[in-house]
Amino acid sequence: MRDFGGMMSFELADESVDAAVKVLKGTRIIALAESLGGVESLINHPATMTHASVPREERIKNGLSDSLIRLSIGIEDADDLIDDLKQAIG
Numbered sequence: 001m002r003d004f005g006g007m008m009s010f011e012l013a014d015e016s017v018d019a020a021v022k023v024l025k026g027t028r029i030i031a032l033a034e035s036l037g038g039v040e041s042l043i044n045h046p047a048t049m050t051h052a053s054v055p056r057e058e059r060i061k062n063g064l065s066d067s068l069i070r071l072s073i074g075i076e077d078a079d080d081l082i083d084d085l086k087q088a089i090g
Contacts, residue, residue, distance in 0.1 A: 047067075
């Protein structure tokens with residue numbers, strides 16, 4: 001592979017877990033998954049999934065905020081994925 005990968009992450013303006021969970025539940029194309037990587041687009045919330053057992057203070061210290069969301073971008077149309085995120089974020 002050359003150039004860029006298909007992984008990205010972002011934080012929400014509302015830094016709460018509730019706001020992140022709302023986005024996770026709101027996507028229609030991007031599927032919720034514990035493990036990222038595959039041909040389909042997947043979404044993950046480290047604070048409640050992969051790093052749920054790590055104390056909040058330690059997660060924050062290591063850059064894993066309550067609103068951090070990770071995406072693994074698949075082969076779907078980019079405009080469809082952007083629209084999916086826009087409607088989920090609100």
